[in-house]
Amino acid sequence: MEEQIAALAAELAALKDATAGMNRTAAETFYWLTIPLMVLIHAGFLSYEMGASRAKNALASGIKNILAFAFIIPTFYYVGWFIYWAFPTGFTMSAGPAGISGLDYAIAAASPVGSAMGPNVADSATGVFFGAFAMFAATTASIMSGSLIERIQIVGFTILAIVLGSFVWILGAAWGWHADGWLVTTLGYHDFGAAGVVHAIAGFFTLGVLINLGARVGKFNPDGTANAISGHSMPSALVGLMLIIAGFWGFLMGCVIFPGEAWSWGQGIFATIYGTPVTLSAMTFNILMGFAGGAIAAWVMTHDPFWMMSGALGGIISVAAGLDLYWPPMAFVIAAIGGIIMPLVAGFVEKMKIDDAVGAVALHGVVGLWGVVAVGIFAAGYPALASEGAPTITLYGQVIGALVMAALGFVPGYVVSFVLKKLGMLRVPKESEIIGLDKVKVPISAYPEFLMPGTSSTSPAE
């Protein structure tokens, strides 16, 4: 009998080991898969921005986009991941109530020379978490990138991308997208899908840069009226936008915490980054409703496929902060409001003589804020954290959080771009802008048969 019990215990232990191993590798694979899905966002931005540029600037826009992605990876490794764990409670770097923040925690979990930030057979999580967050970071830079096309210097832009992607947004994430974040623990701020910490911060950072950068040559007439500067390939822009939406599924997948691990919030069900419950099913309802509401509203408002696809994206951003909470038809309405707001704000921005080439200030900045505030209107009262005595979600907390996100984006965007302007690193010379940036500084041509006189479409061998 004792032998049988011992054998059963050994079998149970082996089974537990196997289950734990399976859960660990499933969690690791889950976050791994968010990364290629989020790379689709960058494929989308690449296509979208090149399409939205005139043919003479298509490749220069592409270079800018690729560089933002490339430079954010190492710089986010150096500082961004550390900022996320060190600063949730503010600039004191003290530990928060959940015990997963502060200087000591950050040194252990995210020091760029520490054992967690490299190959480690005892840690299957840090690398894939870092990767997912690095993709969020690169997304912020891509959001900014499209607005600045056709007149910003590449290195000046890259510096701005590093500041936004590896410093600014991640500080906002520490404050409002972390269970120890002071906005969450004191105001009940809720931003499940990063409408504020990614979209609003990036959109308002972009606004600060646009003010210093100025409009493209020929955008505004002397009487203040604006000219439409069409991109050279609307199909490329539209496909890009759809790719961004496909990538959004990976982005939002990266916003949930897998169950059953030592770092998880619990067993058996996904949780939000705040530890509150969520299911992929709930998210699916609301993401799809968000897409639909935003696209339909933008169609009614503009009848323009560019704005319809932007509206679809705006619809998802509108519901992102409360994807875990909304009833799907409610999400549709919230997204439709976002789809209505977006073109109106884009028109206002243009009226202010700000040349936002792709409408990112409206789409990501203002609609991102709408997404944050909407949670306070439509989902107030839910506990913001899973812990006992947690603050509840309120309109007041969401509005304050939205203002913090807008200021946190705008101020550094304005200040850093102002400094770059003074150093002569922000804007390309007028002559280069008129000729086209591809011809000035790119060694190949986007469309050699059409743009380079004397270039034959057949090779000498043919």
Added chain:
Amino acid sequence: MLIGTNISDWAAVDGAYYAGTGSEAIWLAISAVLCVLALVAGKRHEKAAYKRVG
């Protein structure tokens, strides 16, 4: 040996491991310097390109 490892038995590895003797900080510093140098080179290239146009 400048680059490589002293690990000769995977069974003995139960945590972090890295290639390269010395310190992780050296590689962190080298990669960061490379990023800065790339930006400096990029700035020089841009400046020369704009100058050619006038």
